[in-house]
Amino acid sequence: MPSLVLCITGASGSIYAQTFLEVATPLGINVDCIVSERGQKVLEYELDIPFNNFKEQFEKKGVKFHPPHDIFSPLASGSILNSYKGVVVLPCSVGTLGAVASGISSNLVHRVCDVALKERIPLVMAVREMPLNAIHLENMLKLQKMGAVAFVISPAFYNKPKDIKDLALFVAGKIFDLLGIKAEIYKRWKKD
Numbered sequence: 001m002p003s004l005v006l007c008i009t010g011a012s013g014s015i016y017a018q019t020f021l022e023v024a025t026p027l028g029i030n031v032d033c034i035v036s037e038r039g040q041k042v043l044e045y046e047l048d049i050p051f052n053n054f055k056e057q058f059e060k061k062g063v064k065f066h067p068p069h070d071i072f073s074p075l076a077s078g079s080i081l082n083s084y085k086g087v088v089v090l091p092c093s094v095g096t097l098g099a100v101a102s103g104i105s106s107n108l109v110h111r112v113c114d115v116a117l118k119e120r121i122p123l124v125m126a127v128r129e130m131p132l133n134a135i136h137l138e139n140m141l142k143l144q145k146m147g148a149v150a151f152v153i154s155p156a157f158y159n160k161p162k163d164i165k166d167l168a169l170f171v172a173g174k175i176f177d178l179l180g181i182k183a184e185i186y187k188r189w190k191k192d
């Protein structure tokens, strides 16, 4: 089964990361998860759950969490990350986007993205911000030219979503598609 790294940062949209994990675990995907310090705070605020409870809930399903400042984590090494199918930053703050675009590896999320770029491991940076300034746009273009997928979280409505979960499944599903993982969790476009 493939292994993935999921990085959760302090952008709004913790539900996307939660949904991604809910789908990945029953598929048997090995997920290593890093939640930035600010990501933990925003997650607690948006999901109304203490971060430790969130962590324990997914640890029971096999997800391995890495402290966001653990520079000794195996994930910080190219020789280990090489065996992973991809790195996903979901949701990705423009702060993390900027740090990665500048090569500033001040936490494990930045470092893992940096390693993914140098090792040519698929990297999806699912940015959530609105509107975007020129720095954000330049950073996205820079990373896209280096091989990362510039992904702005933007759920569609043509598939008639019934609730917020449907929107989150659409976003998570697009990421699984990009990684070549068959999850089939959203309604694809089909003309009636």
Ligand SMILES: Cc1cc2nc3c(=O)[nH]c(=O)nc-3n(C[C@H](O)[C@H](O)[C@H](O)COP(=O)(O)O)c2cc1C
Pocket (backbone or CB within 6 Å): 008, 009, 010, 011, 012, 013, 036, 037, 038, 039, 042, 045, 092, 093, 094, 095, 096, 097, 128, 129
């Ligand atoms: C409730 C809340 C929502 C936020 N939403 C966003 C967002 O959608 N996009 C973003 O780039 N930053 C957002 N931020 C700001 C980031 O959390 C902040 O820039 C943080 O330093 C990012 O750090 P990180 O990338 O290390 O997680 C939000 C902050 C809070 C408290």
